[in-house]
Amino acid sequence: MYAAGLAATQGHHIQENSTSFFRNGGRPSGVIEIPGSITEENAKKLKSNWDSGYTGENAGKTAILSNGAKYNPTTFSPVDAQTVEQLKMTAEIVCSVFRVPAYKIGVGQPPSSDNVEALEQQYYSQCLQTLIESIELYWMRRWKRGKTRVQNLMSPRC
Known part of the structure; x- marks a missing residue:
């Protein structure tokens, strides 16, 4: 960071x-x-x-x-x-810290479009997966604390 x-x-x-x-x-x-x-x-x-x-x-x-x-x-x-090159370099550093491929924000050279699905899978596994799992864990912990409340809301009413 x-x-x-x-x-x-x-x-x-x-x-x-x-x-x-x-x-x-x-x-x-x-x-x-x-x-x-x-x-x-x-x-x-x-x-x-x-x-x-x-x-x-x-x-x-x-x-x-x-x-x-x-x-x-x-x-x-x-x-x-070399202002343009320095700005590009700073953007690439920020991208690398957050594991975002530089081409996703228009800085890096876009890879060939031979296998777009593999590129998207790589983006998910290297960048988004950690963030998504952290959000899931947060909500799971919150829901476990209020589990009875959630169960009561989900149970059918007579």
Whole structure:
């Protein structure tokens, strides 16, 4: 269960990061490099102007940099970070913890459909059987405690 929790948390963080990334128009954060020195006041003013002009709803607009300034991205793109592959891996980990074949949730490669009945039997025996038996045991114990009540309900009335 702990492994599933870690994988689910990682998947959640990947999705949050992707949401933030695409909210900014798919543009990574970065650093504006200016040759020479700059005062702290000018740096704050430049940052404020950049944030108001090129982030949020203005993300993706064309920036004009002068005096040798350069924009250097500092984060990975989703391709570089292999976001899709990481999300797939986290889903596969969660599936393995609960013994659900990954193809059942659309993550893994579906097996050939040569023997669908065997695949369904495997799914039942490896995933569902334990859960179903636990539910059966729970209800059997509950019914045994209230056995006389159940018998009274089931007996024919005169």
